[in-house]
Amino acid sequence: xxxxxxxxxxxxxxxxxxxxxxxxxxxxxxxxxxxxxxxxxxxxxxxxxxxxxxxxxxxxxxxxxxxxxxxxxxxxxxxxxxxxxxxxxxxxxxxxxxxxxxxxxxxxxxxxxxxxxxxxxxxxxxxxxxxxxxxxxxxxxxxxxxxxxxxxxxxxxxxxxxxxxxxxxxxxxxxxxxxxxxxxxxxxxxxxxxxxxxxxxxxxxxxxxxxxxxxxxxxxxxxxxxxxxxxxxxxxxxxxxxxxxxxxxxxxxxxxxxxxxxxxxxxxxxxxxxxxxxxxxxxxxxxxxxxxxxxxxxxxxxxxxxxxxx
Numbered sequence: 001x002x003x004x005x006x007x008x009x010x011x012x013x014x015x016x017x018x019x020x021x022x023x024x025x026x027x028x029x030x031x032x033x034x035x036x037x038x039x040x041x042x043x044x045x046x047x048x049x050x051x052x053x054x055x056x057x058x059x060x061x062x063x064x065x066x067x068x069x070x071x072x073x074x075x076x077x078x079x080x081x082x083x084x085x086x087x088x089x090x091x092x093x094x095x096x097x098x099x100x101x102x103x104x105x106x107x108x109x110x111x112x113x114x115x116x117x118x119x120x121x122x123x124x125x126x127x128x129x130x131x132x133x134x135x136x137x138x139x140x141x142x143x144x145x146x147x148x149x150x151x152x153x154x155x156x157x158x159x160x161x162x163x164x165x166x167x168x169x170x171x172x173x174x175x176x177x178x179x180x181x182x183x184x185x186x187x188x189x190x191x192x193x194x195x196x197x198x199x200x201x202x203x204x205x206x207x208x209x210x211x212x213x214x215x216x217x218x219x220x221x222x223x224x225x226x227x228x229x230x231x232x233x234x235x236x237x238x239x240x241x242x243x244x245x246x247x248x249x250x251x252x253x254x255x256x257x258x259x260x261x262x263x264x265x266x267x268x269x270x271x272x273x274x275x276x277x278x279x280x281x282x283x284x285x286x287x288x289x290x291x292x293x294x295x296x297x298x299x300x301x302x303x304x305x306x307x308x309x310x
Contacts, residue, residue: 010049010062012137014104016069019043021078021097024089032085036066055145056300068139075117076108084305141300152286159291160282163255164226171223172204174291175253178281179207181288184217209249217249218242224256226278232261235273242271250274253281 019042023035040050040062052061070087073079078093092111096103108114138146163171179185185207209215220238222230235252242250248271252258255278258266266273276284285291 010045010052011043011065013065013068013072013139014137016066017073017103017108018097020066020069021073021089021093021103024079024087025094025097027089027094029082029086029088032066032070032087035087036063039066054141055149056141064139064141072105072108072114073103076111076114078103078108144298144300155292156279156282156286159285160255160278162291163223163278163282166223168223171255172221174285175219175221175281176207178285178288178290179219181290182284184209206245206247215249216247217251218245218247219251219253221253222255224254226256228256230254230256230258230262230275232259232265235262235265235275239265239269239271239273242269242273248272251276254278255281 016039019039020035023038024030045062050060050062053059054061054064070079073093074081074087076092077090078096079087080090082088096107101107109118163174166174176185204220206216206218209217218241222234224230230252235258238250238252242248250271251274252266253276257277257279258275263275266275
């Protein structure tokens, strides 16, 4: 058994380079979609791993990585593309297999065609060293997604910190704005009457679940310090208030977090009670563009192969 045939998680695109060349070693023309299936079997991927999608949801992760392995090998002259969706090994590719070395970006960088390709693909502001080439294991799409995830995580932390510093009145307004952005509350006037008082028996107010007002969602909003945990007593009071109102649904917002017993009380309530802690609240605000603004928009484009059909 070859080393790469042992059971492992979804391999990165550089790990796929040699196996892809090996499947093409017979010199025949091979369909990429068939090679993807064979490689999935060779790497013993589970059905879940084979179906895992990129964060964009446009393609499976494994298909994307095989595609990038093919692209890099083709740009280095190790593979050629005789027809749409097909590849064939070249003399250079056979030489790479016979050399019995690790085939990755660092190996491909010896070829001027690959160097020119990387230079064309590289932003003018980026200077990438040979050492950096050796360590890159994610596809460009995955690298971009990782950067976006880091920026999003940092933004969520900033929003949470801002909520912790805000006044209780501002916190309540932020909750109103979020609920309206999520489609609750009906009109602005409806939403505006939600909070702002001292509360009534553990409930700050109610908001329409839809524009027709077919049902209401009762809300509690507690702006607490990050180190102060909402406990079981507060949740039980909230549940009791819901029962007095004959309410079936309630949402408890806090800038801090909930204790294990508080979550257990909510889970076992006859009413549907949702607990939203500070980080979850900040995440929802980012997702629904509340308290954040778009600074730039990136467009990812791909080749329209239909356009180039004869």
